[in-house]
Amino acid sequence: MHSEKILVVDDDKDIRRILKxxxxxAGYEVILASNGKEALELIEDNIKLILLDVMMSEMDGLEVCVKIREKYNMPIIFLTAKSEVIDKVAGLTAGGDDYITKPFQSIELIARVQANLRRYTYIENNTAIKEDKNDILIDDLNINLTSYTVKKNGSEVSLTKTEFSILKLLVKNRGRVFNIEQIYENVWQKESILNAENTVSVHIKKLREKIEDDVKKPKYIKTVWGIGYRID
Structure with missing residues (x-):
């Protein structure tokens, strides 16, 4: 039996009942929300995963996801009636981790829930990734958010302020994919500009050259093709 608590957000009563x-x-504890506003009121730290409908009145799932990501990092699986690539990309860009298209089979739903929970639990608990206050250790890379220092295998790595800001953004949100616009607006603290993609890509390239063993096969900063970058 599982002990994880899952929040189900869907404005269709029958869908909520079936999901519950x-x-x-499958052994999970379930909390139900009929709309985005209710979901934001019910969310709490001990919720381990969210099943979130995209098309809802008042507040759609994408907007709800963005608001959740301001404070929480639990996996979010979008439930969508749409199968177009652009809709899936929109969900992942908003901060989602996975998606499942309606109508769905129970076996696929539970498999996706279990896979996302395993990944989240690994990131949170695995001894290879430890965080003590402002000191973060990922394999042989040590990032101190207070002293703004980075060490690899015990040797200090010299980063520019911008490079460190990008690394800090990704490492504090492990597992979340950030697109070019999000990275630019978070790091440069202004709206994205026309050449933002080139600007961000150049800094990512320089950052990888300093922290990766092989820039062609990056271990830390992963590229999610067509979407953006993440650190697991």
Whole structure:
């Protein structure tokens, strides 16, 4: 039996009922929300995963996801009636981790829930990734957010302020994909400009050259093709 608590957000009563049955039968504890506003009121630290409908009245799932990501990092799986690539990309860009297209089978739903929970638990608990206050250790890379220092295998790596800011953004949001616009606006603290993609790409390239063993096969800063970058 599982002990994880899952929040289900969907404005369709029948969908909520079906999802609750599937999840309870799989051993999960379930909390239901009929809209985005209710979901934001119910969310709490001990919720381990969110199933979030995209098309809802009042506040759609993408907007809800963005607001959740301001404070929480638990996996979010989008439930969508759309299968177009652009809709899937929009969900992942908003901060989602996965998506499942309606109608869905219980076996696929539970498999995706279990896979995302395993990944989240690994990131949170694995001894290879430890965080003590402002000191973060990922394999042989040590990042101190207070002293703004980075060490690789015990040797200090010299980063520019911008390079460190990009690394800090990604490492504090491990597992989340940031697109070019999000990285630019967070690091440069202004709206994205026409050449933002080139600007960000150049800094990512220089950052990889300093922290990666092989820039062609990066271990830390992963490229999610067509979307952006993340650190697991």
């Amino acid at each position: 049955i599937y999840l309870i039968n």
